[in-house]
Amino acid sequence: MRKTNIPPRRYLQKLDEFLAHWPLVNTALGSPLALQGNYLVANLTTDRGAVNTQLNAVVTAENSRQSAIADRDTRRASLRERFRQFNQAVRAFFPNSTYAAQLPRIPGLSHPMGVWAKAMQDVAEIWNAINAITPVPPGAPIPLTLVGGYTRANFLTDQTAMLAAFTSVESSALALENAQLTRDQIWLPIYERLKQYRLAVQARFAAGAALLESLPSITPAPGHTPAPVNVSASWDPNLSKAVIVFEASTDPDLIQYELRGCFGNRYRTDEEAVLGSLAAGASPLRFETNTGLVASGSRVFYKVYVILNSGNEKGSRTVSVTRP
Secondary structure (H helix, E strand, C coil): CCCCCCCHHHHHHHHHHHHHHHHHHHHHHCCCCCECCCECHHHHHHHHHHHHHHHHHHHHHHHHHHHHHHHHHHHHHHHHHHHHHHHHHHHHHCCCCHHHHHCCCCCCCCCCHHHHHHHHHHHHHHHHHHHCCCCCCCCCCCCCCECCCECHHHHHHHHHHHHHHHHHHHHHHHHHHHHHHHHHHHHHHHHHHHHHHHHHHHHHCCCCCHHHHCCCCCCCCCCCCCCCCCEEEEEECCCCEEEEEECCCCCCCEEEEEEEEECCCCCCHHHCEEEEEEECCCCCCEEEECCCCCCCCCEEEEEEEEEECCCCEEECCCEEEECC
């Protein structure tokens, strides 16, 4: 879908600028300014409500996806430990057996759902076969339990929950994409109305009129785009946080830096969340955060933005941190 010059995080701000300007135009003209199809300031007010509702729907969808990712990561780390305990128990108590030979590799933290599903099913079947051994060999721990009295039944419960967690991540990502698409579908015709409004005002007032000087823009602010800063990121085990460090911007119009992050499997500007800010001149130039890094294997992507007093901005290259 076609993008506009205004990012979603500024939709409401931009609409408020036009909504503040339009009544002044009406007063100056002595009658309501109407656009094509008798579109009035009241219609823009209604449209603002629709935009606000859908922006909130996107936030809700983003939060749901982040929660789903956190749940998956937490369960994934916990189950990897149970895989380790199970494999070691089988090797210890049933050495040189078919059970030991059939043990699956512990799935990696980045492996997809299919790899996890097969490994979990392999464990469930081996565990079932061990528990069914008769007669029980002397000293064999049958039924087999792991640390804390963890049984096969517990594993089956976790297996079901793990599969559901993977599915939830996928479904929440799709829900977020749909919410963003709906947001853009709502915004594009409104953006066209803003363009029409600017043309209509420019046609109704003489050059140099105050209302032309204060006419809200729909293009990037005048001025230059700042140069990006160099950035690096790593996991600090002492802080249990990601640490993002960056070089200072030398732009004289610098007003602040922002740390933004994405919690999916890549960085997407539409999905970035502001995780922190630092004013110009701040020291040290570093951000610390554990947002989204809930368990071993959790990964978050970051950019540091340079923001000027004109509102123009530029993001750094993408860096990522994976919690060990």
